Amino acid sequence: MNRALLGAGRLGLRHLGWITAGLLISGFVVAADQQASDEARETVDGLIAQVEQRLSIAPDVAMAKWNSEAPINVPEREAQILKRVVEEAQHQGVDHQLARAFFQDQFDASKAVQKQLHQQWQKESQPPFDNPPNLANDIRPQLDTLTPQLIQSLSEFQTFESESAAQQYLEESAARAVANNEYAEALEIALSSLRDE
Numbered sequence: 154m155n156r157a158l159l160g161a162g163r164l165g166l167r168h169l170g171w172i173t174a175g176l177l178i179s180g181f182v183v184a185a186d187q188q189a190s191d192e193a194r195e196t197v198d199g200l201i202a203q204v205e206q207r208l209s210i211a212p213d214v215a216m217a218k219w220n221s222e223a224p225i226n227v228p229e230r231e232a233q234i235l236k237r238v239v240e241e242a243q244h245q246g247v248d249h250q251l252a253r254a255f256f257q258d259q260f261d262a263s264k265a266v267q268k269q270l271h272q273q274w275q276k277e278s279q280p281p282f283d284n285p286p287n288l289a290n291d292i293r294p295q296l297d298t299l300t301p302q303l304i305q306s307l308s309e310f311q312t313f314e315s316e317s318a319a320q321q322y323l324e325e326s327a328a329r330a331v332a333n334n335e336y337a338e339a340l341e342i343a344l345s346s347l348r349d350e
């Protein structure tokens with residue numbers, strides 16, 4: 154074998170070594186990913202679905218307030234919810250700072266949807282709606298039902314949040330949900346403290 158051939162052979166072997174190492178490492182990474190996200194996937198998807206469900210109530214809130222001309226921002230109602238959130242979080246062993254930040258995001262997301270719709274209805278000179286949903290009797294009780302369910306999901310999420318594979322899955326799943334939601338910017342707000350973890 155001449156020198157050139159020998160050199161090419163050595164180079165080939167060296168490359169083969171790197172390629173094999175690369176394949177092995179990526180194989181481990183993929184395997185680790187699957188293992189972690191297998192269990193976390195359901196929790197993450199469940200939590201995102203509940204966040205979307207809560208946000209899907211915001212147009213009803215907007216309709217009720219369009220008719221009643223009540224303010225979009227109601228700090229005393231937010232404070233009342235947050236008080237229960239902190240109590241329930243303590244009860245379920247959820248970090249109350251995360252719970253507070255998460256619920257504040259939900260309020261901010263709802264307000265973003267309400268503002269967007271009110272601006273749109275203003276432009277369209279929308280008259281009051283026929284049979285609007287009732288804020289006190291229908292809508293707020295629906296939101297109150299979701300509160301402990303969201304805290305339960307937050308508690309499950311906390312067991313995975315330090316796993317990078319679960320975070321990565323949350324990132325992918327959240328991006329997908331945002332891309333498919335009519336109120337993308339608001340959903341982005343609603344998921345922001347989870348993605349910061």
Ligand SMILES: O=C(O)C(=O)C[C@]1(C(=O)O)C=C[C@@H](O)C=C1
Pocket residue numbers: 214225226227228230231234259260261263264293296
């Ligand atoms: O209950 C209302 O009035 C709402 O607008 C809903 C909601 C919430 O998401 O829970 C959002 C904004 C308000 O500041 C208070 C509460």
